[in-house]
Amino acid sequence: MDIQTLFFAVVAAVAILSGILVITCRNPINSALSLVMTFFCLATFYVMLDAPFMAAIQVIVYAGAIMVLIIFVIMLLNVRVESGKKYTHGVLIGSIMAVLLLFEAFYFLNRSSLTGARGMIDANVVQNVGHVELIGRAMYTDFLLPFEITSILLLVAIIGAVILAKKKI
Amino acid sequence: MLGAYLPIIVLVIVAALFGLVSVVMSSIIGQKKPSPVKLQPYECGCEPVGSARERFSIKFYLIAMLFILFDIECVFLYPWAVLYKRLGLFGLAEMGLFIVILFVGYIYVWKKGALEWE
Numbered sequence: 001m002d003i004q005t006l007f008f009a010v011v012a013a014v015a016i017l018s019g020i021l022v023i024t025c026r027n028p029i030n031s032a033l034s035l036v037m038t039f040f041c042l043a044t045f046y047v048m049l050d051a052p053f054m055a056a057i058q059v060i061v062y063a064g065a066i067m068v069l070i071i072f073v074i075m076l077l078n079v080r081v082e083s084g085k086k087y088t089h090g091v092l093i094g095s096i097m098a099v100l101l102l103f104e105a106f107y108f109l110n111r112s113s114l115t116g117a118r119g120m121i122d123a124n125v126v127q128n129v130g131h132v133e134l135i136g137r138a139m140y141t142d143f144l145l146p147f148e149i150t151s152i153l154l155l156v157a158i159i160g161a162v163i164l165a166k167k168k169i
Numbered sequence: 170m171l172g173a174y175l176p177i178i179v180l181v182i183v184a185a186l187f188g189l190v191s192v193v194m195s196s197i198i199g200q201k202k203p204s205p206v207k208l209q210p211y212e213c214g215c216e217p218v219g220s221a222r223e224r225f226s227i228k229f230y231l232i233a234m235l236f237i238l239f240d241i242e243c244v245f246l247y248p249w250a251v252l253y254k255r256l257g258l259f260g261l262a263e264m265g266l267f268i269v270i271l272f273v274g275y276i277y278v279w280k281k282g283a284l285e286w287e
Contacts, residue, residue: 047174053247053248056247057244060240060244061237061240061241061244064240065233065236065237065240066237068233068236068237069230069233069234069237072225072229072230072233073230075224075225075229076224076225076226076227076229076230077224078222078223078224078225130251132247132248132251133248133251133252135248136248136249136251136252137252137255139245139248140248140249140252140256140260140263141256144263147245147263147267148263148266148267148270150245150267151242151266151267151268151270151271152270154238154241154242154270154271154274155270155271155273155274157234157238158235158238158271158274158275158277158278159274159277161231161234161235161238162231162235162277162278162281162283165227165228165230165231165234165283166231166281166282166283
């Protein structure tokens with residue numbers, strides 16, 4: 001086992017552990033902080049997949065901005081530490097579905113093989129040209145229209161945020 | 170491949186150790202003389218007024234939402250800045266259009282007084 005596989009195993013273990021903590025913590029703020037840890041682990045995975053720009057975005061947007069929003073919602077609703085009440089409804093069906101999905105995933109991963117032609121961009125190209133440049137080149141030339149439409153989407157979101165949260169407009 | 174990110178890993182380890190060592194060492198070495206006053210939450214030296222677990226105003230939420238939206242705008246600026254020389258005037262024009270559309274949103278937010286703390 002080389003160092004990279006070992007590193008992946010450590011980060012994966014932390015990701016799974018913090019993911020479990022998100023749903024088992026009694027205090028919602030602790031859950032939110034565990035979610036930050038999960039996001040950081042995902043950013044590390046992006047780096048290992050030769051996508052450093054995605055990692056930076058993951059940290060800036062998800063671990064930064066969206067977590068602030070989640071914590072504000074928790075404080076807005078004034079969620080207290082969850083009482084010791086056990087939720088048992090749906091546990092049986094949920095676990096059966098989870099086991100079935102896991103089985104299905106393992107089955108198809110073992111059985112199938114990768115098909116189709118390899119893309120133009122592999123790890124070597126990403127390292128030589130640069131991840132940010134590759135994304136930028138695609139976004140500002142081939143996908144120009146979706147990029148401009150994104151600005152309209154953001155505009156709609158800005159107006160929606162003001163109308164939803166402002167008391168008197 | 171991970172070699173290029175070694176400084177970041179070292180930084181993460183040093184930061185974690187700094188926090189951990191500070192807490193552990195102060196709990197081992199430090200003197201413990203608890204008193205009711207010391208257990209009070211610190212409120213800039215004033216007497217605490219009420220509980221800290223109060224409902225927060227939606228005003229914070231509005232600011233956070235606007236922050237995310239303009240944060241995403243900044244995310245789009247990064248690759249554009251990297252490619253600025255290659256894209257030239259064309260890139261300037263398309264980013265100009267992008268910024269102008271979002272600037273309309275900014276003016277809307279400003280005119281509606283969403284940035285005011287009322």
